[in-house]
Amino acid sequence: xxxxxxxxxxxxxxxxxxxxAAPLPNPLRDTxxxxxxxxxxxxxxxxxxxxxxxPVVILSHGLxxxxxxxxxxxxxxxxxxxxxxxxxxxxxxEAVWRGAGERGLALAAAALDVxxxxxxxxxxxxxxxxxxxxxxxxxxxxxxxxxxxxxxVAGHSYGAWTVQHLLGQRIPGGERGLALPERRLRAGIALSxxxxxxxxxxLAFARMEAPILHMTGTExxxxxxxxxPEEREIxxxxxxxxxxxxxxxxxxxxxxxxxxxxxxxxxxxxTWHPRVAALSLLFLRAVLEGxxxxxxxxxxxxxxxxxxxxxxxxxxx
Numbered sequence: 001x002x003x004x005x006x007x008x009x010x011x012x013x014x015x016x017x018x019x020x021a022a023p024l025p026n027p028l029r030d031t032x033x034x035x036x037x038x039x040x041x042x043x044x045x046x047x048x049x050x051x052x053x054x055p056v057v058i059l060s061h062g063l064x065x066x067x068x069x070x071x072x073x074x075x076x077x078x079x080x081x082x083x084x085x086x087x088x089x090x091x092x093x094e095a096v097w098r099g100a101g102e103r104g105l106a107l108a109a110a111a112l113d114v115x116x117x118x119x120x121x122x123x124x125x126x127x128x129x130x131x132x133x134x135x136x137x138x139x140x141x142x143x144x145x146x147x148x149x150x151x152x153v154a155g156h157s158y159g160a161w162t163v164q165h166l167l168g169q170r171i172p173g174g175e176r177g178l179a180l181p182e183r184r185l186r187a188g189i190a191l192s193x194x195x196x197x198x199x200x201x202x203l204a205f206a207r208m209e210a211p212i213l214h215m216t217g218t219e220x221x222x223x224x225x226x227x228x229p230e231e232r233e234i235x236x237x238x239x240x241x242x243x244x245x246x247x248x249x250x251x252x253x254x255x256x257x258x259x260x261x262x263x264x265x266x267x268x269x270x271t272w273h274p275r276v277a278a279l280s281l282l283f284l285r286a287v288l289e290g291x292x293x294x295x296x297x298x299x300x301x302x303x304x305x306x307x308x309x310x311x312x313x314x315x316x317x
Contacts, residue, residue, distance in 0.1 A: 027074075028141055029067070034126045041123050042067050042088035045141060046078035053135075053147040055082040055288055058127045058185075060120065060155030060162045062192070062258055063224065064107050066094045069260040070156060070191075072270065076277035082284070083145055085131065087123055091116040092158060094262060104223065111158065111224050118176045124153060124166045128184050150288045154189035154280065156257045157222065161194040164235060168208045172198035181207065187287045188212040189280050191257040192220055193235040195227065201238035211243035211287040211317070215276060217252020236313070243287060243316040245298055247279050250309035278305045286317060 028045040044067040048054055057077050061069040067088035074084035092110045100106035110116055128151060135146035155163045165171060167188045168181035193214045196204035216232040229248075236246040249256070252272045261268040279302060285294035297304070301312045 032126075032130055034122070034130075037119075037122055037126070039119065039122070039126075040090065041126065042090075043127075044068065044074070044086040044088075046074050046084040046086075047141060047145065048078045048081045048083065050081045052144070054145055055150035055152065055284070056131055056146050057082055057084055057189075057284070058124065058131075058151070058153045059084060059086045060124065060153065060159030061086070061088065061093070061260070062155070062157030062159050063092055063111055064094055064097045064263065065156070065159070065258065065260050066262070068262070069258055070154070070159075071259050072273040073154065073259070073277050073280060076281060080281050083131075083142070085127060087127055089116070089120050089123055089162075091119055094260075097263075108224050117161075118178065120158070120162045121165055121175075121178050121180065124162055124185075125179065125182055128182055132184075148184070149186070151185050152187040152189070152284060152288065153185050154191070156191040157194070157254065160190035160192050163188040163190045163212070164194065167210045167212060168205075169196065169235070170199060170204050170207065181209070183209075186210055187284060189283065190214050190235065191276065192216055192222075192254055193232045194225075195231045195234040196238075201234050202240065205235060205238045206241070208239050208242040211245075211283075212239070213245045213247065213280065213283040215247040215249070215257070215279065217249045217254075217256055217272070219251060219253045220256075222254050236315075239315070244314070245283060245317055246311075246313045247302075247306070248311040249275060250307060250311075275306060275310070 030043050032041045032043055059070045067086040074086055077084040096106050096110040097103045131146050134140045134142040137143055153163050166182045187210055214236040218229055220229045220232055236244050249272050255267040256272040258267045282294050285291040295317055298317050299314050
């Protein structure tokens with residue numbers, strides 16, 4: 001089978017434009033049922049125009065988000081030739097705050113519920129299994145569209161936590177029977193990475209093998225757990241055995257990455273979206289496609305993509 005490039009004919013210099021291209025029409029919304037867990041998982045699927053087996057990127061929203069979130073990234077992925085699958089995680093999705101008298105308290109309670117954490121990781125494992133199953137089901141939108149060797153996962157905030165643990169970050173107290181790390185996932189993108197709690201960072205990240213892109217901003221703070229910008233660099237610095245990259249966007253806040261319009265303007269500010277999408281595509285070219293030019297661009301600071309005050313570091317890319 002001949003593999004098509006993740007970006008097709010789009011060159012590295014054109015990446016910012018790829019992120020701001022017109023949205024693809026009619027994304028597919030569905031609810032997938034995980035019979036083993038008795039759990040309904042709402043999904044939004046964006047298929048690329050390019051035919052045949054494609055890379056698949058599973059997207060995980062942050063606390064209080066939805067399958068509509070990270071839309072700018074899903075559109076950029078699909079326009080670049082990848083399948084984008086947005087998950088919605090019941091228990092830590094928008095239903096937590098809609099109609100709540102005290103939004104902050106409702107979100108904090110959802111974040112502290114260990115059942116929600118396990119459910120998110122279960123959703124990720126289920127999504128991997130389901131895209132592979134549907135790839136072989138005649139008539140399914142994913143039939144023949146999935147390249148099993150090019151599966152990746154991306155997420156923001158609680159979604160970044162989900163990415164980190166799916167790829168191997170250890171969980172204090174054990175992993176509640178979950179088969180982790182999910183080794184069928186070949187790469188990850190953590191937007192607003194989450195530092196480990198209750199375990200030394202190097203121990204928490206010691207078994208990481210898949211390449212991961214960590215992206216944060218100089219104003220990336222959250223009220224639920226009090227995490228600040230400097231702490232969001234810990235996962236990158238503690239990862240010693242896997243290829244990794246860190247991008248710090250000057251001025252970017254926590255909401256800069258989310259694209260959750262229903263949550264309010266600060267959660268859907270498009271200022272940084274083109275840069276986030278372009279860096280994500282560049283990273284996936286480097287690690288899923290083995291593109292030497294993309295690797296060199298990352299090592300050189302991705303200056304064609306980033307602003308002068310932004311910062312990039314890499315390890316083993």
